[in-house]
Amino acid sequence: MKAIRIENPGVDYRLALDETPMPRPGAGEVLIQVRAAGVNRADISQAQGRYPPPPGASDILGMEVSGEIAEAGEGVAEWQVGQQVCALLAGGGYAEFCAAPAECVLPVPKGIGVVDAAGLPEAYFTVWANLLMAAQLKSGERVLIHGGSSGIGTAAIQLCAARAHEVFTTAGSGNKCAACEALGATHAINYREEDFVDVVKKATGGRGVDVILDMVGGDYIQRNIAAAAVWGRIVNIAYQSGSKATVDFSSVLMKRLSLLATTLRSRTNAEKAAIRNAVLREVWPLIEAGSIKPVTDSLFPIAEAQAAHARMAKSEHIGKILLTL
Ligand SMILES: NC(=O)c1ccc[n+]([C@@H]2O[C@H](COP(=O)([O-])OP(=O)(O)OC[C@H]3O[C@@H](n4cnc5c(N)ncnc54)[C@H](OP(=O)(O)O)[C@@H]3O)[C@@H](O)[C@H]2O)c1
Secondary structure (H helix, E strand, C coil), rough: EEEECCCCCCCCCCCCEEEECCCCCCCEEEEEEEEEEECCCCHHHHHCCCCCCCCCCCCCCEEEEEEEEEEECCCCCCCCCCCEEECCCCCCEEEEEEEEEEEEECCCCCCCCCHHHHHCHHHHHHHHHHHHHHHEEECCCCEEEECCCCCCHHHHHHHHHHCCCCCEEEEEEEEHHHHHHHHHEEEEEECCHHHCHHHHHCCCCCCCCEEEEEEECCCHHHHHHHHHEEEEEEECCCCCCCCCCCCCCCHHHCCCEHHHCCCCCCCCHHHHHHHHHHHHHHHHHHCCCCCCCEEEEEEEEHHHHEEEEEHHHCCCCCCEEEECC
């Protein structure tokens, strides 16, 4: 089969389409004929040699796909050959075929095209696992989502808006802020022009937000603490601006805050299954009802994976970049 190979891992990596052996579905796995694969920022880190796949995972890039079940491995009764699905993977998605644990597979939501569905798993697993499971977001609470125009951000805004939360978000241009508001953000803050702490404080009468989803880190660590309400929860999924900071923790104490951080990729299949089940129960009906839509920024044929990565690296996109097969 054809798959993307990383020619020279490192800052000047090159992605090339090459022949490689077909994967075989192990016990409890399915083989998926891939129609589209989601591009994630972590793929860039992996190609640069900074984020190796977890032990046992394919070393081919790609953490989410959509397509058709081509074969069910031993012990898999849940999925049948020909069914249209999307799946979260620990790796292997930039390829014509990939193996996926059966418990990380979901049906393509009704009314959604199979290609667009490739952009759903990583974003909604991550958003659910962090906002609802880790940060325990409750009905009526206010949220702040950093990086609102990212794949993760566009999903988080829509999910929170669909569940009637007041949503603050940050993005790096007026155009991106307008897109975030169209997705349901109540206050989109251009972080290059405004201080999100000031905007949050002013709009909430000094109270702050209950839950913050952060992918930035660096100086946002202290500023998130300032923007959080009493009993607030701050959950980091990345530290793009740095994982080291000098922090005054007195407000963490006085406001009784929780600082959390999680990763998804290295979790056990049992943990991912619990997230999959919640996403299927709580998010898929919102997608099928039209309250949440996939936000596909652009499609690139898989042979142009390098150009897809370049678009993400320049942060030109809003939503998900997908590779098609
Ligand atoms: N821990 C986990 O389990 C997990 C799972 C999935 C993803 N992630 C992480 O989540 C992040 C988003 O992933 P993605 O694939 O959706 O990537 P993406 O679409 O490339 O998103 C990156 C976003 O970061 C934003 N950003 C950068 N600096 C910022 C700043 N100072 N303030 C506000 N926003 C800023 C960018 O916004 P502008 O373009 O407007 O600057 C961009 O929207 C990545 O860092 C990824 O590694 C973590």
